[in-house]
Amino acid sequence: MKKLFVLLAFFLIATTLPALAADVSTMSKEELKSRLDSPDLTILDVRSGRDWSASEFKIPGAIRAPGEQLAVWSEHYPKDKPLLLYCA
């Protein structure tokens, strides 16, 4: 019974979390390419450490905003304009 309860709780968490994140919209590669020069779009590279430094692929014009410093940098950007975050 205890095992069943744990499994049920795990299933609920696993299915609810993506649903909560569904409010955040995503952008396709093609759309991003077409909007790269747009002054309204701010691109944030949220990778940190080796995830950032060892990677060759960095979007031109992207600003570094490591994920663990979210509380610091999130205050600096306007909430009414689109912010594009990428981590891979």
Added chain:
Amino acid sequence: MKSSLLLSLALGVSWILSPESLVIAGNISGQTGWLTFPSLIGVVILYVLCNQLLRTEGLPPAPGREFLILQHGGGSITATTLCLAACLPLTVLAGTALLVTAGYTLNEVFLYWFPNFGFSFLLLALLTILQLLRKEYGLWLQVCFVGLAMGGLLTLSLFGVFSPDKPASEILRQSTGFSFSSASLLLLLFVGHGSSLEQKARPFPLALTTGFIIFFLWILASLGHVSPEKLATSTIPYMTAARKILGEPGRQLMGVVIIFGTCGALNGLMILTRNIVDTLSREKTVPAFLSSKKQRWVLPFFLSAAIGTCMATGLAGDELLESLLRSALILWLLYYSLLCLSAVYWVQKVSAAIPYLSLFCTLLLIAACITLVVGDPHRLQMSIFIFSVLFAGGLLSTCWYFIMRHHKHAP
């Protein structure tokens, strides 16, 4: 004779060909321009003089030379602490950093569909299995890793040197002046070159000379194709230069260099650590199960588990890794400096004369260690880490020393 020369070279240049060394070389060449060359010559001469000191007649013979020299200078506990502090943190932290870099390289250069972290763990598993096989297999594969990495890097360097984008006069104008801190960083390019000291003494410093030629050509090629500003600030200056030199094939060739350079560096560091721990075990300053016959089933698993834990817990994605890795490299330099200082003390006692040149070289190394810590923006973090490692190593060595003493006196 020839095979032992090859194995000695493969171990001696293992760190020289690592991605980390290529980043340091690229950044420093961007910062100091053509002045990197005289600094590099100075660094190699300094190491050659120090190696000559360590081979002075009257000093203990290999193997175990380093431990005995340190023991003479500061006692068993200090010697054990320094030996452990020089190799263990470096193998674990460099292993973590290099494997992550190799993972990204495979993913971004060769196989987009292959997860980078998956490749890092796969490489770690393969290198661990290699350590479990007979030592000869590890050594011969080390020759293959180093040979492939060196071949790729020399090919790129020669293409870059013979078809420069800029005339030599422009390269000679690119300099912001000499700085001791930049020259000190160049010392970190040759970490572990002395692992060949364990072999028969050679009149010719093979690993150092090979390393010098590699860096000389690669820096010349990089400065001839990439702007110093770009080299100084890039986190992957090797890839930027390779792309500029040969385009997409250059990028792929550098990918091979990075992956095999990582295998060579990590395998070399593991072999170096095993040799050091084996010496300590023979001197009975660490438990007997770490002797060469038994350690095969313990030490590689311990090192791989530590590296795997660092990767799995997200250290690779943390800025902290960079300062910890720099600290681990400085710990090796500190070990080497104190080894030279103990050798100076020994020679002075035997010959009743102070070897002034050797003493000067040793003081330069110690000054470089201090400069590297003090000049770093993360100096507090680094100092805490260095002292913590020395304290932990000292504590373990002291505990084992007293256990062994109690064991000896027990009825």
